[in-house]
Amino acid sequence: MALESSERPDRPITKFESMLKTDDVYFFDAEDFEDIIHHYLNNGKIALAKKGIKIGLQQHPASIELKLLKVEVMVFENNLVAAEKLLDELQLLDANNQEIYIQRANIYSKKDNHEGAVCLLQQALNLSTDGVDIYSLLGMEYLFMDNFKLARESFMKCVDFDEHDYSSLYNVIYCFEYLEDFDGAIVYLNDYLEHNPYCEVAWHQLGKQYYSKQMYSEALAAYDFAIISDDSFIGAYFEKGKVLEKLGKYTDAIENYETTISIEDPTSHAFLRIGKCYEKLQNSEMAKYYFYQTVHEDPLLDKGWLAITNFYYRIKNYEKALFYINKALNIDGGNPVYWKKCARIHVALKDYNQAYFSFKNAVDLGDYELSTWLKWAEVAQKNNDIEGGIQILKQGKAFYPNNLKILYTMVGLLLLAGDRINARIYLLDALKLDRETKKIHLFQKKFPEFGNSDWLKTIITSSKKG
Template structure:
């Protein structure tokens, strides 16, 4: 049940395990039970934690710490009433215990009663000798209420108390972002860097904020300092690469992206960025190679599929584009843009039934772009399915009322179905508004003559 290290370093745990195996009942003091239960909770072995609590409560019936652990497990199970009853029992024994307020606050928070949770956390603050955790909890409750000003106050206290409390720092920076307080965020980070000038996290966050306020050179310097602070800090290389890419320094961007790969497993995003850089440099074969590597690492990486397919479409290499779009749809079958591209590619290859499938699927998934409707109609008209094309055109008008491209095709369908007067009436209304598509104008030349 446990790894050897845990058992070797925790004799109480070993003793408890042996007891469970032999069904013996051995005595443990309350502190031993606490340590055993904490271990089980930390490793999410809640059934074993419950066994330990049951036995602990039998041996130490009114031990407050064990009762609090039992209440905590009720909370894990979502048994809020049982937890509250247990807390009431604890309160009779130790009415000012900090953990009572914290657990009750947790109950109210889970019930989304954040004002009541805040009130209880403030009571806990009055009796606590270590307020940092409570400041963090208060900050989170205010975040839930989207009260960023008050949340900011408590996260700032956490960061001031412990400059390495990066989770509180991220929450504080989020508050600044929501409040549009970029200068305050910069000042906070600079204050942190005065205390710890080699904080790679602070330099990285500073760089991101400088980008927001268009201070490009300052952002670049911040990312470089992050790398100086920790030359294995992968995200700094990536952010620096993205910034260099925006600045047009493409070869330097590639170098930073590649350097980031030295410290982590191969990364789909990084390979995608390198591919885009090579496209900008005109290194098309290299670009394709990196896009393919990105897809190999992460088959549902839609941006790499899109970039690769778009490149092949631009190159008019429709057969290869067809191969890749079919593979892309196997991994991303709900992506409407991929279905739209599939329709376009198959249309270029004169595969009109496949074109219709692509358009129909894109539309059924919610993409009502006019090109999906007109391409669907075109594919049906080119296989002489005039009746179905007419139905699709009439449906398209529900989303694109009086659209001249749709109406032109409707007129053509009606003409081919023998409704010449209706066709001419429609065409007469839109003939000065529509550009006649070359790929279908041969289907009803009579309208063109009109």
């Protein structure tokens, strides 16, 4: 049964949902269906959008706009072949419809043909009256192509059209940051703020640019203006806290982090930063309290467990440090920093087998720091695995070919292995780099049994004569 317009609900969406709950049939203008469908698409209610399209096309079978919305859903659901077929039919009916080119561009983008998508969007731009939505799509395509300069230009056009388009503003700044053009971002944001002096988003972003350039006073001023513009802007308080930390003003930093907690529900990141501030203030009990609050708030925040690990490591409670580093590793077992910390804890506990295993994992995961190679080799030596230590240092030497610590340690391990020939070769290489023998103490301290040997004195003397 169809109802007269006077009997229908006033709002199209309410009316449409009322119709779905009954056997009644309501008639809508095509434009009403478009509004209904857009509402559901914007809210991620795809099933209801599809119902709207189906009923809409039953009532308005010739509507190109409703068919284009059908295409949009098809593209979203990756039904690309059917979408292209319907677009071909629509193009015969309305060759100058910009939305046809936009949807074709979306299909090209789905197929990773971003250059083709850009060409289609530029054609759509020629048919458009303002093109702001198209510039936004162009910006995203350029991002896919890693063309950050053109992406930036596209998003700038969106901001020019609508100064409150903060999504595009963020994308503009993202492009500046990726290009490491912090000065350019600062100039752009200051110009933007000339026209929008109370835009907290822009002040916040400006503060981040100053922070990147270590211009901490300017960053603080920017965050203060963001807070003046919106005194409930949590991000500004948090970033201001980070700047105050850099300036060593830990008490003030704590105050800003606590403000974020008072405005909204506490976050693990705020607790973690407060804990680190108390740590800098040498207030161990408060630091520990907030580190535990961090992991209580978010048990999966591995940085929280690492903070607790470091706390106990500093006070030499290695058993507890080991317990908590394992918590971090259970969350992110692919983090070389955690494996290295685990190795150092095992060294402190004199569990050299586990220390060896942990250092190996750290290196396998990409930790090639000099200290890692030296400590790993030292652990191998403590395990009486001299050959293993030699092989470790050979790997380390590939990264640090002229490092005297590696060369002198290699000499000592080769002597322990009874290989005086290769020990002499490595010692001569070290002495060439260390002409004044100012670093020979590295060898003598680590290997006192060879430090004052005639073998060493003879080689040093002959190298100086040479």
